[in-house]
Amino acid sequence: xxxxxxxxxxxxxxxxxxxxxxxxxxxxxxxxxxxxxxxxxxxxxxxxxxxxxxxxxxxxxxxxxxxxxxxxxxxxxxxxxxxxxxxxxxxxxxxxxxxxxxxxxxxxxxxxxxxxxxxxxxxxxxxxxxxxxxxxxxxxxxxxxxxxxxxxxxxxxxxxxxxxxxxxxxxxxxxxxxxxxxxxxxxxxxxxxxxxxxxxxxxxxxxxxxxxxxxxxxxxxxxxxxxxxxxxxxxxxxxxxxxxxxxxxxxxxxxxxxxxxxxxxxxxxxxxxxxxxxxxxxxxxxxxxxxxxxxxxxxxxxxxxxxxxxxxxxxxxxxxxxxxxxxxxxxxxxxxxxxxxxxxxxxxxxxxxxxxxxxxxxxxxxxxxxxxxxxxxxxxxxxxxxxxxxxxxxxxxxxxxxxxxxxxxxxxxxxxxxxxxxxxxxxxxxxxxxxxxxxxxxxxxxxxxx
Ligand SMILES: *Cc1c(COP(=O)(O)O)cnc(C)c1O
Numbered sequence: 274x275x276x277x278x279x280x281x282x283x284x285x286x287x288x289x290x291x292x293x294x295x296x297x298x299x300x301x302x303x304x305x306x307x308x309x310x311x312x313x314x315x316x317x318x319x320x321x322x323x324x325x326x327x328x329x330x331x332x333x334x335x336x337x338x339x340x341x342x343x344x345x346x347x348x349x350x351x352x353x354x355x356x357x358x359x360x361x362x363x364x365x366x367x368x369x370x371x372x373x374x375x376x377x378x379x380x381x382x383x384x385x386x387x388x389x390x391x392x393x394x395x396x397x398x399x400x401x402x403x404x405x406x407x408x409x410x411x412x413x414x415x416x417x418x419x420x421x422x423x424x425x426x427x428x429x430x431x432x433x434x435x436x437x438x439x440x441x442x443x444x445x446x447x448x449x450x451x452x453x454x455x456x457x458x459x460x461x462x463x464x465x466x467x468x469x470x471x472x473x474x475x476x477x478x479x480x481x482x483x484x485x486x487x488x489x490x491x492x493x494x495x496x497x498x499x500x501x502x503x504x505x506x507x508x509x510x511x512x513x514x515x516x517x518x519x520x521x522x523x524x525x526x527x528x529x530x531x532x533x534x535x536x537x538x539x540x541x542x543x544x545x546x547x548x549x550x551x552x553x554x555x556x557x558x559x560x561x562x563x564x565x566x567x568x569x570x571x572x573x574x575x576x577x578x579x580x581x582x583x584x585x586x587x588x589x590x591x592x593x594x595x596x597x598x599x600x601x602x603x604x605x606x607x608x609x610x611x612x613x614x615x616x617x618x619x620x621x622x623x624x625x626x627x628x629x630x631x632x633x634x635x636x637x638x639x640x641x642x643x644x645x646x647x648x649x650x651x652x653x654x655x656x657x658x659x660x661x662x663x664x665x666x667x668x669x670x671x672x673x674x675x676x677x678x679x680x681x682x683x684x685x686x687x688x689x690x691x692x693x694x695x696x697x698x699x700x701x702x703x704x705x706x707x708x709x710x711x712x713x714x715x716x717x718x719x720x721x722x723x
Contacts, residue, residue, distance in 0.1 A: 274309055274319040282319075283307060299674070306681060311338035314699050314706055316686055324686040325710050328697045331688075332500065332532050333563030336612055337701040343564055346608035350601050359387065359598035366603035373610050374569060378542060379550035382571040386590075387598040391531030391557035392426025394568035395493070398553040399430050400592055401572060402491040402525045405579045408588050411487075416449075418481060418492040418524070420474075421456040422502030425493060425529050434493050437502050439691075452485065454478050454492075456499060457507040460644050460655075471511035478515065482522035491525035491553070496543040497648060500532040503693045504653035506646050512547035525552040525576075531568070535559030535609075536619055536700050539626050539649030552576060562609035567602035622700040626650050629698065629707050636711065639718045650702070653695035656721065666692060672721065679720050683713040 283304050291297060292305070306324070310317040314337055316324045326334065336343070350366065359367060371385035386401075388394055399417060406414035419425070419434035426432070427440075433448040435441040436456070441448075457474035459467040482489070496512045499505040512528075519526040528551035533543040537559065540546055544554070553576075557568035582588045596602075612618060626649045633652040636642050643660040646653055656672055658664045666672040673689030680687035687694060696710065 274307075279307055279319040306686070313337040313339070314702050322684070324681065324684050325706070325713070326699065327680075327685055327710060328688050328695070329699050330563055331558075332537075332697050333558040334699045335535055335559045335562040335609060335701075336618065337699050340562065340612070342608055342612055343562060343605055346604050347564075347601060350604035354600050356596065356599055356601070358595075360593060364598070364600050364603075366600045366607060367598040370603045370607050370610075371569075373607065374556075374571065377610070378554055378571060379544050381550045381573050382554050383574050384572050384577045386570045386572070387603075388568050388570065388594050389566045389596045389599065389602070390426070390568055391529075391555065392428040392431045393594060394531060394555035394557050394570045395425045395431045395434070395527075395529060396428055397570040397592060398493070398527045398529075398555055398572075399434070399491065401570065401576065401580075401590060402527065402553065404590065405525070405576050406490050408579050413488050414490040416451055416485075416488050416490065418452040418454055418478070418489050420494055420499065421453055422458065422499050422505055423456075423493070423495055423529075424499070424501030425495075426531070440501075452481055452489065454481055456502070456505060457511045458499075458505045459507075460505075467506070467508050468510060471508050471514065474507075474511060475514040475518065478518050482518055482524060486522035486524055489524050491527050492519055493527040493529055495529050496533065497538050497546055498533050498543070498651060500697075501690065503655075503690050504646070504651065504695045506648055509547040512544065513549055516547065516549040516551070519552075527551060527553040527555065529555045531555050531557040535562075536613070536622055537650055537697065539623060541613075541619065560609075561602050561605045562612070564605050564609075565599070565602040566596070567599060567606055618700055622650060625698075625700070625702055625704060625707065628704040629696070629702075632704075632707055632711055633696075636714065636718070639715070639722070641718060641722055650698040650700060651695065653693055656689075656692045656694055656718075675721060676717055679717045680713075683716050685710065685713050685717065687714075687717070 307319040308316050309319050314326055316326050374385055375383050386397055417434050421436045423436040425434050432441050432444050434451050454477050455474050457471040459465050459470040462470055528544050530543055534556045554571040561567050580588050580590050629652055630647050637645050641656050643655045643657045658666050673691050676689050677687055
């Protein structure tokens, strides 16, 4: 890009654009990176400099950028039909994607409701669960349970079941009440025993259900990884335990796989680690391989049937979005699923993931790296000033932001969550690229400790 075009664009950005999750004043004196092109696991800025997309463009990208088959799928669909509404009309991409998803996801999830982002997929699950109980003779089941440090999106319902105070506390007066249960986070324990942390967290859920299951419609969880809350991992036994408790006490289980779905944890869906089926499954980010906005809320025939009746019984689920079932997005999602199948994506990602988990272990040599953890194509650690004495960086120092800035110097686009540095890699990342990313990260860490 010509230098003067870059200058003009950045000036217009400063003047007109309000970026998400961003203190805009941070950019009063510095420029955001102006990205002009993306290909594979790389982003290229206006000067042609390359950066590894280490967070898969906010956890969405699956097969790398500019995948030729995805581009073809968009072109093919665009030539036929752009967008039409999905009430009173239907179309092949929407039908075929629903059919594929019911075959791929855990057993029992046979109904697919479309929306267009992860937050609304969660809203849909909450509203469906609520309405289900209203229509099945349990009108008192009107509240929800959620896990501390959870993140389920930014719309008001999703924030009501959100447990990240930094994002959510300012909105508390607006929210509906919900029951918070403790996170199975093992980092607070002396022994760091994840199974014990999970068992303890499950006991709290049992206590809550014993006292209040009669007023709880559903419990919502991010299976295997509480992502935005700080890449907090828990063992599969926690997810299994939640499934058992929800069944025992008659509470719906909502699995929010918006972030972890589509191979990121090493399985197509995170629930597979636990071998369970939720009552609702929310999918988005990776659904279209990270190319177009689309989401689904999947549920069981049993729940669907509570809405299926003569019109005059007034049991319709009256919810929908302008872009419900967008054909372009559905066509891209279908193509992504074909790529998974025909290009052995999960097999290649399994090899890359085991390389990532082994290679990341060397980061622990840095005296600032604590609680190194990972699953599949995700690896994370917390940055301390000194791990051994337990000394952290004061929050005002914004060590995560300094890591972001130093990462850019090293050709890495990192976006830490507070002091938690993480990689959330595209499934197509190769072993050599992983080694390169880790080598550059070591350089970033050396700069931090100075
Ligand atoms: C990102 C995310 C959401 C929200 O999705 P949006 O598309 O950003 O609205 C919901 N749940 C989880 C677990 C997420 O990571």
